[in-house]
Amino acid sequence: MPELPEVETIKRGLENNLTNQTIISVQRHRDTLRQPIPKELESVITHAKMIHFTRRGKYILIELNNQQTILFHLGMSGKMIVRPNIKDEPIVKHEHFTLITKEEQRLSYIDPRRFGMIDLFPSEENHTLLIHMGPEPLGDDTHQHKLFLHLLEKLKNKKQSIKVTLLDQHIITGLGNIYVCEALLLAGISPLRESKTLTKIEIQRIIQGIQTILTQAIAAGGSSMRDYVHANGKKGYFQMQWKVYGKEGEFCLNCLTKQKKSVIKRVVQAGRSSFYCDICQK
Ligand SMILES: [Zn+2]
Known part of the structure; x- marks a missing residue:
């Protein structure tokens, strides 16, 4: 998709x-x-x-x-x-x-x-x-600040896991399963965390994680954009190296660089697979 x-x-x-x-x-x-x-x-x-x-x-x-x-x-x-x-x-x-x-x-x-x-x-x-769409995940600093205030408000009483919350298009728009998994790894937040338990700093880290992964993906797409737009491209996802998505049972690369061994786990939330490292993500 x-x-x-x-x-x-x-x-x-x-x-x-x-x-x-x-x-x-x-x-x-x-x-x-x-x-x-x-x-x-x-x-x-x-x-x-x-x-x-x-x-x-x-x-x-x-x-x-x-x-x-x-x-x-x-x-x-x-x-x-x-x-x-x-x-x-x-x-x-x-x-x-x-x-x-x-x-x-x-x-x-x-x-x-x-x-x-x-x-x-x-x-x-x-x-x-x-x-009824939620705000866009990408935007300038002013937009990012508004997004932060919006999420702070939306998450404060929510028992639902942060993973499922971020897939809700009324809360934030346009995020698919892969990008949410990868953004949560970058933010160091477990997909299982109850939304209302997140601190302000953790919400900021999630916004930063989303911004980073989407910007990287758009940049990867930018380099193949000619193909994508002009050819009869059969490409699905851009050539991105996912760190957790689809990596169940593999060692977490973040942990390996710190001489630790942790295996990526998979859990099903609201019918979708979440992949995460329980050392990197709390
Ligand atoms: Zn890890």
């Missing part, structure tokens, strides 16, 4: 390649993904200019110069590819939607499992799916 760093990378690729381009042709190759593609989509977006590209959680938003915004979600297997348009080129396998610009670029939305979605909403409103 494309996670926040992959979605962010795709968003940046679209932004770099399509900003201020005008849509001249829209082709849908099927009517329904997770939900129907709006009937009026073609008539609303054709001849509009794409002026602003943003990401909210795992949604990509393309704001148009006609006060409308297109919303994309990549579901389990979606990707969006930009390449120069070649006249009469056949669509690729699982390409459900194609935009062609006056500047001769072609944006293809490809989704083999069809859990993604394409929708349209007025730019001055918020899409219903975005209204």
Whole structure:
């Protein structure tokens, strides 16, 4: 499933390649993904200019110069590819939607499992799916401080484990299982800790851990971004070396550097596997 760093990378690729381009042709190759593609989509977006590209959680938003915004979600297997348009080129396998610009670029939305979605909403409103989302995990110092105050408030009475809490999109948006496991290792916090027992300093360490792992993943993606955006990439996760995720039974590398031997453990929480080192994470 494309996670926040992959979605962010795709968003940046679209932004770099399509900003201020005008849509001249829209082709849908099927009517329904997770939900129907709006009937009026073609008539609303054709001849509009794409002026602003943003990401909210795992949604990509393309704001148009006609006060409308297109919303994309990549579901389990979606990707969006930009390449120069070649006249009469056949669509690729699982390409459900194609935009062609006056500047001769072609944006293809490809989704083999069809859990993604394409929708349209007025730019001055918020899409219903975005209204109840928690804050973004990434942002500048001001944003990080707001995020800290937000988490402090949300966690203070919560008995739920911090692992499950961080996966709750209403509390913080866009974090998947792998990134939460790795961020908690960086923070030195056990996934089993009750959220309300975390100190201010520990919450700061978690925010720092999340920031570090996502920034590294986006940087790893940045180096392969051309492939990701232009080719018919089969890549799932970027080439990241996970330290705990999927490492059950292996020695913790952090501990080995301190001449200690600790085996990575796995526990299932709310139906998802958590991987952790009980020496490094308390
Ligand atoms: Zn360890």
